[in-house]
Amino acid sequence: MHEYAYPRPALTVDIVVMTVIDTDLKILLIKRGAEPFMNTWALPGGFVQVSDGKDQGEDLQAAAHRELSEETGLPKGRLFLEQLYAFGQTGRDPRGRVVTVAYYALVPSDLVPMVCAGSDADDAKWWSVANELPDLRLAFDHGAIVDRSLSRIRGKVDDSDIAFELVPPSFTIAELREVHEAVKGTAYDPGNFRRRFMRMQRDGVIEVAPGKRTTASKPAKVYRFAGRSRV
Amino acid sequence: MHEYAYPRPALTVDIVVMTVIDTDLKILLIKRGAEPFMNTWALPGGFVQVSDGKDQGEDLQAAAHRELSEETGLPKGRLFLEQLYAFGQTGRDPRGRVVTVAYYALVPSDLVPMVCAGSDADDAKWWSVANELPDLRLAFDHGAIVDRSLSRIRGKVDDSDIAFELVPPSFTIAELREVHEAVKGTAYDPGNFRRRFMRMQRDGVIEVAPGKRTTASKPAKVYRFAGRSRV
DNA sequence: GCAAAAGTGTTCATCATACACCCATGT
DNA sequence: ACATGGGTGTATGATGAACACTTTTGC
Incomplete structure (x- = not known):
């Protein structure tokens, strides 16, 4: 007691x-x-x-x-x-x-x-x-x-890195977009999302990972999270 | 016990x-x-x-x-x-x-x-x-x-309404800007801040209040907070 | 008149949005 | 061959930053 x-x-x-x-x-x-x-x-x-x-x-x-x-x-x-x-x-x-x-x-x-x-x-x-x-x-x-x-x-999800916590260590752009869409419950324009993604790569937030992912159509490139963007 | x-x-x-x-x-x-x-x-x-x-x-x-x-x-x-x-x-x-x-x-x-x-x-x-x-x-x-x-x-402070909690019920644009500057510790361009402020007025976040405020120079208009911008 | 601050104008870069389009691949 | 989805192009509008400028007041 x-x-x-x-x-x-x-x-x-x-x-x-x-x-x-x-x-x-x-x-x-x-x-x-x-x-x-x-x-x-x-x-x-x-x-x-x-x-x-x-x-x-x-x-x-x-x-x-x-x-x-x-x-x-x-x-x-x-x-x-x-x-x-x-x-x-x-x-x-x-x-x-x-x-x-x-x-x-x-x-x-x-x-x-x-x-x-x-x-x-x-x-x-x-x-x-x-x-x-x-x-x-x-x-x-x-x-x-x-x-x-x-x-x-x-x-x-749109202003931090938490989306990367929901995908495997390496992922395609579409996989990351699907995470965003699932979280927010709305559709993202694939083209615009890709551009946003490319900016992240330019800023060093993500980088290309080895391998490709075979999909329903053209194989997609695989990326990995490189580091915190905003600490 | x-x-x-x-x-x-x-x-x-x-x-x-x-x-x-x-x-x-x-x-x-x-x-x-x-x-x-x-x-x-x-x-x-x-x-x-x-x-x-x-x-x-x-x-x-x-x-x-x-x-x-x-x-x-x-x-x-x-x-x-x-x-x-x-x-x-x-x-x-x-x-x-x-x-x-x-x-x-x-x-x-x-x-x-x-x-x-x-x-x-x-x-x-x-x-x-x-x-x-x-x-x-x-x-x-x-x-x-x-x-x-x-x-x-x-x-x-830049993405919500909390700045309005730090000013009196009615205030001038400069007063609100000074609150922002005090919180962030950086200077805001008066012209740009004013434009942002005018957008808030256009969106109904703030409205003109009666009276003017006599300052060190030209008297300034007085405003009041009208309602939550994002609920 | 003059300083100080209110208030306006302009330019430039960035980015979200919408939407059209090309291209490589598996079936 | 063809649908699917990866990947690119482009136009528009909103916004943020930088900065020059005019106007109105008190002193």
Whole structure:
């Protein structure tokens, strides 16, 4: 038992895990196996390890990485993970005051098969943001967390490098464009996107990678991300 | 005494209060009156009220508003207050695990005199970001919180409406430009800024307000903020 | 009159958008 | 041969930066 002079909240991390599969933005949800919200779909996440001793426990980002790897089987490195927002409304958890620090993670499509390699197939699933999510009621306030996460990446995808976190290490221009389209839910003009892409190459953001990609038509050149454009 | 099965962190809110005084971006700091970091300058803030009962206590945003008004004397309404980031590194507080949810507040220059109307004059002070802050060591990790807050508003000032939160209800073009210059620390071309401003008027973001402002030269027209440009 | 700041004009480069078009390849 | 999608061309309009210039006030 741990005693404190004043009441304290429980602290959790929740992670919005996103990827693009077949030109479709998807979110990973876990089916809850315990009350409250038993059998309801929820974000992966859990309690932050806190210690009253000298070490004080684990950092928030480390907790998010740990929960992500524990609940989904994804590797701890190579994954983009960024803090999203702290959700601490009263009443968001019926058991008592729980504050959650939400993170969002971007999974490149080549890592998708790693998800839940050792977990039950029934309790983790990718959901299409456009087609399936609107009809789905999530546990707690996880619906609001997902909404904020979508706003965040939609706002960032055209002005930052996060799109590169959703494609394999090497990719074609069309693949990168499809990621943009899946995230924003709108079509991009292929010609104009290509020009934007060529500017990135001129600026050293991307570079040609060896090999070609055989497609439905003419084979496409393959590129790789070279470095952060804006630090 | 409050008992829990697992150790829990203490939860605080800290607020980076910013304003522009005389074309200079300033931050409000409070001198700590207790250990740790006694007599060191720190951000206003304090513990979030949590209850183990049915009501669960107060929301995070409400806690930030309350602390802001308690420690600075600023009014609870009329103030822009937005969540910045959750800081939860282990070791950031020597007393034990403390997680803080940081907010930033923007104070229009006409409200500056309200600060600390009822408080000791010695323990709250506006510090110039450009001239005084670099040499100042803050309590805890508050220096990092301030840095992130500055990055946030510098990134937003040209692409959102936050500049209007730093000027009085009615203002001249030059006043708004000076706010931009104070925040970014760079000079804006008066002619180009005016044109940008005129576009805002064309788009209905701002509108003419009654009256003129007598300046060092020709009197300037006065404007007021009409509505959010991007919702 | 003169300084200072309001306000206008002009030029140039960059970039988003729209859309037409050519070209190489697998079937 | 032909559809598919890679890749190119081009015109237009909005915007940002740089900078010269005119106008209106207070002193």
